[in-house]
Amino acid sequence: MTKQERDYWSGIRRMKRITLEKLAKELKCSRSLLSMFENNQCDMSDEKIEAYKKIISNYKQN
Template identity: 45%
Template sequence: MKTIELTEKEYWRTLRKQKKIKLREIADLLKCSIAFLSMYENDKTLMRPEAINQYKDFIQNK
């Protein structure tokens, strides 16, 4: 059986979707746009390390 390897961002996006967390919830916490978070998850922009930690903490602890 073939193993699928996820990048770190793919892992967090998948976990967020499994937990049914909307980008809006995280955008409100980080005070940024949904579009910005979407671009981050799709590797089209960078985010501050502190914001990345808040993003991960929110997903992990929800």
């Protein structure tokens, strides 16, 4: 995933007010991994990236 794509998805996540903590629980990973991923400091598996995008796309606030 490119830096621009990460910035896009990170922006959508913030607009929907999805915390890294909520997202980490859904993905069964750490907040720090997600933070580093969004800041282009590490990568995640393709499966986890697809799940990340799917969760953000389908998220509905209560």
